[in-house]
Amino acid sequence: MIKSAKQLAELEHSYNSALAGAAARIVVCAGPGCAASGSRAVYDRLVEELTERGSHVTVDYLMENGAKPGSGIVALESGCQGFCQKGPLVRIEPEGLLYTKVHPEDVPELVEAVIEGKILDRLLYSDPATGEVYAREQDIPFYQDQVRIALHNCGAIDPEDIRAYLGKKGYQGLARALTMEKQDVIEELDQANLRGRGGGGFPAARKWAIAAAQDSTDKFIICNGDEGDPGAFMDRSIMEGDPHSVLEGMAIAGYAIGASQGFIYVRAEYPLAVKRLQKAVQEAKEWGLLGDDILGSGFSFDIAIKQGAGAFVCGEETALIASIEGMRGMPKPKPPFPSVAGLWGKPTVINNVETLANVPRILQQGAKWFRKVGTADSPGTKTFALTGDVANTGLVEVPMGLTIGDIVFKIGGGMRQGDTLKAVQIGGPSGGCLPGELLDVPLDFDSLQKAGAMIGSGGLVVMGQQTCMVEVARFFMQFIQAESCGKCTFCREGTLQMLEILERITKGKGNLEDLDLLEELGRAIRQGSLCGLGKSAPNPVLSTLEYFHSEYISHIVEKRCPAGVCQALQRYLIDGERCRGCGRCVKACPAGAIGGNVGSPYMIDQEKCLRCGACVDSCKFQAIEVRA
Amino acid sequence: MPGATAVEMRELVDSILTRHKKAPSSLIPVLQDLQDELRYLPEDCLTMVAHGLGISPATAYGVATFYAQFSLEPRGKYIIKVCDGTACHVRGSSPLYQAICKRVKLENGKATSKNGLFTVETVACLGACVIAPVVVINDKAYGQMTPEAINLIIDELEKEDGRDQVCKTAS
Ligand SMILES: Cc1cc2nc3c(=O)[nH]c(=O)nc-3n(C[C@H](O)[C@H](O)[C@H](O)COP(=O)(O)O)c2cc1C
Ligand code: FES
Numbered sequence: 001m002i003k004s005a006k007q008l009a010e011l012e013h014s015y016n017s018a019l020a021g022a023a024a025r026i027v028v029c030a031g032p033g034c035a036a037s038g039s040r041a042v043y044d045r046l047v048e049e050l051t052e053r054g055s056h057v058t059v060d061y062l063m064e065n066g067a068k069p070g071s072g073i074v075a076l077e078s079g080c081q082g083f084c085q086k087g088p089l090v091r092i093e094p095e096g097l098l099y100t101k102v103h104p105e106d107v108p109e110l111v112e113a114v115i116e117g118k119i120l121d122r123l124l125y126s127d128p129a130t131g132e133v134y135a136r137e138q139d140i141p142f143y144q145d146q147v148r149i150a151l152h153n154c155g156a157i158d159p160e161d162i163r164a165y166l167g168k169k170g171y172q173g174l175a176r177a178l179t180m181e182k183q184d185v186i187e188e189l190d191q192a193n194l195r196g197r198g199g200g201g202f203p204a205a206r207k208w209a210i211a212a213a214q215d216s217t218d219k220f221i222i223c224n225g226d227e228g229d230p231g232a233f234m235d236r237s238i239m240e241g242d243p244h245s246v247l248e249g250m251a252i253a254g255y256a257i258g259a260s261q262g263f264i265y266v267r268a269e270y271p272l273a274v275k276r277l278q279k280a281v282q283e284a285k286e287w288g289l290l291g292d293d294i295l296g297s298g299f300s301f302d303i304a305i306k307q308g309a310g311a312f313v314c315g316e317e318t319a320l321i322a323s324i325e326g327m328r329g330m331p332k333p334k335p336p337f338p339s340v341a342g343l344w345g346k347p348t349v350i351n352n353v354e355t356l357a358n359v360p361r362i363l364q365q366g367a368k369w370f371r372k373v374g375t376a377d378s379p380g381t382k383t384f385a386l387t388g389d390v391a392n393t394g395l396v397e398v399p400m401g402l403t404i405g406d407i408v409f410k411i412g413g414g415m416r417q418g419d420t421l422k423a424v425q426i427g428g429p430s431g432g433c434l435p436g437e438l439l440d441v442p443l444d445f446d447s448l449q450k451a452g453a454m455i456g457s458g459g460l461v462v463m464g465q466q467t468c469m470v471e472v473a474r475f476f477m478q479f480i481q482a483e484s485c486g487k488c489t490f491c492r493e494g495t496l497q498m499l500e501i502l503e504r505i506t507k508g509k510g511n512l513e514d515l516d517l518l519e520e521l522g523r524a525i526r527q528g529s530l531c532g533l534g535k536s537a538p539n540p541v542l543s544t545l546e547y548f549h550s551e552y553i554s555h556i557v558e559k560r561c562p563a564g565v566c567q568a569l570q571r572y573l574i575d576g577e578r579c580r581g582c583g584r585c586v587k588a589c590p591a592g593a594i595g596g597n598v599g600s601p602y603m604i605d606q607e608k609c610l611r612c613g614a615c616v617d618s619c620k621f622q623a624i625e626v627r628a
Numbered sequence: 629m630p631g632a633t634a635v636e637m638r639e640l641v642d643s644i645l646t647r648h649k650k651a652p653s654s655l656i657p658v659l660q661d662l663q664d665e666l667r668y669l670p671e672d673c674l675t676m677v678a679h680g681l682g683i684s685p686a687t688a689y690g691v692a693t694f695y696a697q698f699s700l701e702p703r704g705k706y707i708i709k710v711c712d713g714t715a716c717h718v719r720g721s722s723p724l725y726q727a728i729c730k731r732v733k734l735e736n737g738k739a740t741s742k743n744g745l746f747t748v749e750t751v752a753c754l755g756a757c758v759i760a761p762v763v764v765i766n767d768k769a770y771g772q773m774t775p776e777a778i779n780l781i782i783d784e785l786e787k788e789d790g791r792d793q794v795c796k797t798a799s
Contacts, residue, residue, distance in 0.1 A: 032755055032756040032758070032759075032769070033756060033758040033759050033771070035769070036756055036759050036762070036769040036770070036771040037759065037771060084758035084759070085758060087758075227755070228752070228753075229753070230712075230713030230714045230715070230716075230717075230752040230753035231713050231714035231715045231753060231757050232753065232755075232757075233753075233755035233756065233757055233758075236755040267755075268660075268697045269751060269753070269754050269755060270755060271767065306656075306657075307656075307657070307660060308695075308697075309656055309659075309660065309695035309696070309697040309698065310695050310696035310697035310698075310751075311694060311695050311696060312752065323656065324653070325653050326651075326652055326653035326654060326655040326656055326691070327655075327687075327691065328690055328691055328694040329694065329695070385757060385758075387714075387715035387757040387758060387760060388714075388715055388718055388719070388760075389718065389719075393757070393758040394758060395758075425714060428714070459714065459715075459757075461714045461715050461718060461757075463718055467718055472718075475714070475717055476714075479752060483752075485694075
């Protein structure tokens with residue numbers, strides 16, 4: 001049981017000196033990307049190898065027996081280290097070396113190098129553009145422009161060991177808050193101007209102040225871990241990689257508004273996040289950092305984990321509240337806002353995972369420190385999930401105000417080989433698709449809104465030339481249409497209409513009036529919907545209509561998909577030079593669309609062709625071409 | 629415990645309800661636990677749950693149909709979730725999905741194969757976008773999938789099931 005701030009500082013010190021006692025620490029990334037590329041096998045092999053060589057030492061051992069200088073090597077698993085493209089990643093501490101694409105077979109050689117204090121060149125990252133090889137993580141261009149506040153511990157510590165979090169000054173932000181007046185905690189947050197990272201950018205302090213001012217014996221804190229935007233995994237990485245930062249943020253919020261119960265609502269698709277959070281809550285309780293009379297302050301706070309059940313709209317705060325109450329997740333009209341009447345009608349502050357992960361750091365280091373990063377109106381950082389056709393996919397955190405171009409080309413290393421940038425999709429189904437010309441737009445709440453997109457939760461999907469923007473618009477509309485809860489007519493019916501039109505266009509059956517109709521429907525849905533889902537549903541369509549108008553025209557007028565994606569618009573043609581007239585394709589075609597005589601080149605009847613591709617697979621002479 | 633008898637189902641429902649203290653607000657966690665055990669939510673069980681929590685069967689049914697996680701149809705031994713989130717979509721999840729449906733011989737409009745072995749579903753983002761396109765089979769994630777690679781994995785699962793069957797008959 002920890003009873004005082006002084007004890008927290010002592011534990012910080014004892015954990016760090018225990019770690020420093022080891023000759024080295026080998027940290028294997030076990031984030032979602034690395035785990036799927038086999039990081040577990042690397043870790044198991046590592047422990048085996050170290051044990052065989054008699055060089056394995058655990059943190060427990062070092063903490064109990066004190067460290068003898070050079071007493072063995074510690075092996076740890078961490079949350080996401082970010083550079084997922086090159087996973088499984090292995091970092092060597094204290095030198096900060098980063099090894100990429102490490103496989104179990106590499107482990108003996110790697111351990112050998114660590115023991116001998118050498119660098120294993122062949123596993124280092126080499127920049128494909130310049131050929132330069134980097135040994136230390138912090139020198140790699142991917143990490144250079146990043147600033148880690150919310151992800152400070154993610155990838156650095158063992159998320160299943162509370163001592164590791166304490167070693168990073170964990171719970172010291174809470175300890176400081178508990179010595180302050182409640183309104184001063186809110187004031188500190190207001191000074192920092194921390195804006196909600198869940199998409200809206202609403203100042204957290206303002207929400208807290210409203211809830212604090214309510215006269216009610218029961219108040220609640222909810223952490224929104226629904227992260228429904230496809231193409232986003234920042235909140236997942238924080239919950240899995242640094243769960244205690246979320247708990248600490250919630251406890252601070254609870255103290256500031258006078259709540260004693262918190263809930264974390266986690267997406268059904270994130271079972272590991274649930275497990276880690278549960279473990280973290282249990283450990284925090286055992287150590288007296290959650291529960292009754294925290295650090296002898298008289299403040300009590302408990303947290304329960306709630307699992308979502310697969311509904312995008314439950315990310316919306318009022319729908320999320322309905323879902324925790326055990327009902328269908330349908331949004332309610334606001335006001336009343338949750339901070340006045342939320343869960344079970346009580347004042348409730350609902351904040352996003354990343355917002356809450358920033359809170360302990362602000363309380364620890366102060367608002368001034370926080371405001372040194374980012375822009376005046378959007379201070380701090382934003383995490384992004386960088387995915388799609390970019391060379392370096394991964395999890396990044398950058399100061400607000402960096403441009404899209406900086407992220408894609410400096411951090412992301414540009415496009416995958418041979419591709420060029422066509423668009424950047426930002427903000428998920430509520431966001432928009434921005435063309436290459438807008439690479440200079442700074443990533444902050446207000447600039448993006450002006451450009452017709454939104455920061456959303458932070459999914460950044462980079463799209464190359466093989467992407468059809470009309471198809472992307474159709475894809476998002478299909479998503480929204482399926483996820484609309486059905487309450488508002490405009491959202492329910494309007495999105496269906498828009499989807500039908502977009503499907504028509506991708507099949508080459510659209511006409512020019514459809515484009516006006518899309519805009520008109522988009523405006524109507526925006527105005528006639530209750531919640532953000534409907535209000536922002538037309539964004540992907542309207543932004544592609546604005547920036548990629550000519551692609552719509554190609555589909556409609558020329559019946560051609562320039563990217564060659566829309567199946568119905570592809571044409572299958574037989575190359576008369578190559579065709580030997582063997583007749584295999586005739587037998588393979590399920591539609592009887594191929595005609596001709598054995599021995600001379602065959603022809604495909606475009607009217608009958610189903611574009612199934614069976615003929616292409618059957619041809620031995622590569623004589624059938626697919627044209628956009 | 630798929631294939632449970634009526635008595636077993638009642639016992640299961642009762643134990644889950646007790647675990648959640650029969651609070652009406654625990655409807656969703658109760659259904660989640662139930663589906664974990666049975667792989668789907670049989671209609672009879674929904675009614676039992678509703679009675680146990682003191683809510684109307686219509687409410688329970690309304691919740692069960694609202695959330696994508698719940699299935700009112702029996703599901704296969706292997707649940708194949710193909711991610712169709714943005715990152716996976718732009719990296720070719722649609723052809724992948726089609727290839728899987730073809731490989732496990734799904735009939736029109738059905739999500740579960742006739743032999744009851746495979747259920748194929750799409751989900752929007754599994755949060756592993758860096759290794760797109762992603763397929764998750766019973767909670768194990770496979771990244772950078774191609775139709776060829778997933779076919780090999782399905783071959784393996786069929787073999788594994790064959791071995792399970794042999795073990796069952798042997799015991
Ligand atoms: C359709 C819809 C989906 C949303 N999904 C999420 C989500 O997945 N995660 C999240 O934090 N906020 C989401 N939000 C925003 C929440 O309603 C709410 O504004 C947010 O959780 C507040 O936290 P913040 O102020 O810390 O950003 C969504 C909103 C809408 C309209
Ligand atoms: S889009 Fe498929 S895992 Fe995120």
